Amino acid sequence: MGHNRRLGVLWERVRDWTLQYRRSQNLGNHCRECGKKLGLFKRLAKAEFCDDSHRAAYAQKQNEMVLARLHASERPQENKTSPPEPNPHTAAARGTAAA
Numbered sequence: 001m002g003h004n005r006r007l008g009v010l011w012e013r014v015r016d017w018t019l020q021y022r023r024s025q026n027l028g029n030h031c032r033e034c035g036k037k038l039g040l041f042k043r044l045a046k047a048e049f050c051d052d053s054h055r056a057a058y059a060q061k062q063n064e065m066v067l068a069r070l071h072a073s074e075r076p077q078e079n080k081t082s083p084p085e086p087n088p089h090t091a092a093a094r095g096t097a098a099a
Helices: 002-024 040-044 052-073 088-098
Strands: none
Touching: none
């Protein structure tokens, strides 16, 4: 069972790399979701997707990536350092020297 699982993971990676390559070579002739070549009428209409389901799936992935990036950029508030508190002895010395 482990061998089949590894092959499945490898196959998914190869498929993802193939789609990434197709998307990188996209000159407006391929679906942005699946990478398949668009038909003549879709290309003439300057469509970017095979159908509405691919448009929705692509939008969902984009939204998830944006949210993941925003979540990764958030930093916990407790890690921030507070500004140093003024030293009352230093402030008093400045007050007497200025007067």
